[in-house]
Amino acid sequence: MPRYKVTIAYDGTDFAGFQRQPAQRTIESVLTRVVNKIAKNEAETIEVFGSGRTDSGVHAYGQVVHFDLPFAIPAEGLRHGLNSMFPLDLMAVAVEQVDDDFHSRFNTHGKQYRYKIARNEFVDPFKRRYTYNFKYNLDLELIKTAMKDLIGIHDFTSFAAAGNSTKDFVREIYDVQLIEYPELNEIHFVFNGNGFLYNQVRIMTAVLLEIGTKKRPVHDILRLFEVKNRLEAPLTAPAHGLYLEKVFYDQSDK
C-alpha cells in the first residue's frame, strides 16, 4: 500500500479542532472522508494520521498527515484531487509519496508554532479570526529577555493545561523569537521545540504578555519552572492567534 505524506494548511475557525469527534466538523473527519472517497473505499477504513492535534480555532500553515492508499497516484495528481474535494478552509500544500516506515507523529523531531498578536486599539474586522488583538502597552525588550529563559530543556508543568494523560512534562525549546511587522501593526512569537504540551504555546504566550505589561517580573519564567504548578500561570491566550507552522522530520529541518 503506497504511503503519502501530505502537508496541509487550514483556517481553524470553523473546525472543532483536529481530532475526529462524533457529530463535529474536524480536520481529521474531513480528511478521512475525502481520502476514502479518492481511494473509492466506501467502508471508510483508511485512517489518516496527523503529527498531533490542534485545538478548536487553531490554524495551520504546515500540519502534516499520512495515510496509505490501495493504489499509487502521482503526488501532484493527488494534490489536485485533494484540493478539488476539500472545503475552501482546508488546502493540501504539498504531497509526497514516502516509505512505509514514515509516520507523521512518531517520526517528528519537533514543531514550530507562530502566535500572531495585532496591536490595534479596536479589533480589526479583517483580522478578528486570524490574530489576537492586544491593545495594551507592551515592553518588547522585556519580552525578548524573558523569551531566552524558555530556551533549553525544562519541566513545563506550570505551562501545561490539564486534559490529557501526559506524565512527562519535560520538553526542549530550541528557539523563541519575537518578530515585529510594523506595516501590519502586528508582533509574532515564534516557538520552535521538540514537542509541546497541551495548550503550552498559548500559556507561554499569555505569560510573555504579562511580562510585557509588567504584571510579572522579567525572569518569572525561571520561578514557574521551579514551582511546577499551573495555578501560577492560569491564563491561556486565545486559540485564533495560534498557527502550527512547521513539523520537522529531518534533523536538518529545525
Added chain:
Amino acid sequence: MPRYKVTIAYDGTDFAGFQRQPAQRTIESVLTRVVNKIAKNEAETIEVFGSGRTDSGVHAYGQVVHFDLPFAIPAEGLRHGLNSMFPLDLMAVAVEQVDDDFHSRFNTHGKQYRYKIARNEFVDPFKRRYTYNFKYNLDLELIKTAMKDLIGIHDFTSFAAAGNSTKDFVREIYDVQLIEYPELNEIHFVFNGNGFLYNQVRIMTAVLLEIGTKKRPVHDILRLFEVKNRLEAPLTAPAHGLYLEKVFYDQSDK
C-alpha cells in the same frame, strides 16, 4: 440635534449587504440598533444614512454614514461607544461631528473601490473570504492598456446589472489602476470615479479579466460603451474580492 459622520470598516462575509431588510443581518440594521441604543432611544426612530449600498459579501475599509443624536457626545467617546457595542466584523474607523447640512449620500463627489485578486493555483484558506482567486494566466499589460479606456465620462449601460431604477447610465471614472503585490501573490484593481452603477465594479473587473486572458480584444471596452447592452458583458466578479475603500466629500479628496 448634533450630526455625526462615521467612517466604518466591515468584513462583508456575514452580512446580507448594507441595506436594511426584514429578518436579515445587514450593516444598516446593526448600525441602527447600536446608534439608537447609544441615544437611549427605545423607539428606534433615529435613522442611519449610508453613502450608498454595498452588496451581500462586499467589504468596506471606508464606508461613510451619518446620523443625528439627541445630545452631543465627544467624537472620540462616540467612537469608543460604537466599537464597544459593534460586533467584531464591524468597526468605527473615524467619527466626526459635522454641520447639519452634511449628508453622507448627497454630498459625495465620488468613491474608490478596490478589487483584490489572489493568484494562487488553489484557494488560500486564509484568503478565501477576502480575495477572488484567479489561477489562470493573465497578461497584465493588456489589462493596463484596457483600463485606460474606462477613464473619462462614458455610458456604462453594458456594465450595469439590472435591479435598480437608475435611468442615467453616464458616469465618470477619474482613474483606474492595477497594483501588483508580489509578496502577497495578489493584484488589485483600484477604481476611482464620481459614482458607480449596480455591480459596475464587479462587471468591469470581469471584463478586464477576460481581456487579460485574451478572451476579448484589448479595446473591447470601447465597443461595449457603444453597444449599451449588458448581454455583451454577462459576467460579474464575485462579491468577496470587492472593497469600498473611500468615499470622497471634498473636491481635493479625489
